[in-house]
Amino acid sequence: MSADHKEHPTPKKYVQIAIVLGVLTALEVTLYYIEDLVGSFTDPLLIFLAVGKYIIVVGWFMHLRFENKMVNRFFAGGMILALVLFTIVMLERGMANFFFN
């Protein structure tokens, strides 16, 4: 085992992180049920919570925040390409709706 592994979180820290993830999930479900109260903020808040959970799992459980920058770039590359694809498709859909409807 290399010395750098000492910098990984302890089991106690992992449990604390899991509790945070559980609380965030509970918040998501609560938001779903009180959508009428929260109104148009519901969807942005749900996306914000999901991104938060995503970052926590990738950073702490997958140890990406402890990894070499090369690994970070490759992983970010995949996400950026997926977002570009999503944006292009949605723009195309928007333009198609504008011109053909």
Add this chain to the structure above:
Amino acid sequence: MSGGHDYPHEPTGVETRKLGMWVFLSTEILFFGTLITTFLLFKGRDFPGIKLTDVYDIPFTSISSFILLMSSLTMVLAHNALENEDQEKTRVWLLATAMLGAIFLAGQIYEFTEFYHKGFELSTNIFSSTFYVLTGFHGLHVFIGVVFLIGLWAIGQRQQGLSLDGGMNLEFIALYWHFVDIVWIVLFTVVYLI
């Protein structure tokens, strides 16, 4: 992290196999990105047949999501135990992860069966097709992960211990498992809650 996980003998500074695993996960992001985009193209449009919102069971899916999240905890605890050379705990946490994954899968099969009985089938409309393809491929990934986990646990039992060196080791399977979890984090929000 300063100097953490650096491999000076590798041209990239990262263990080649590990870099390969991350590149694979990166391509998987694109794969699921494509499926999610297709799903969102049709979400919210009117199609003939029963709607997904009519057959949802959010409390049930929330519990499934929580179970999969907790399987990431048991996975990381297995990894941690192996780093500390505690073989017994490693096997216990590996088995726990596989069991939680299997429970999630059982839940998904139950959910799909319920949807079918209520008339929301694969061929009901194009939206239902995108739903089943998206969530079905995620389920397939969970299934493959469970097979890997049980295989690793069996190797650990047979060889009286696992190692972090050589072969398709626990660290790579852990990365794969956490990836399956983050995909579900996105799907739970995009497919069920929004």
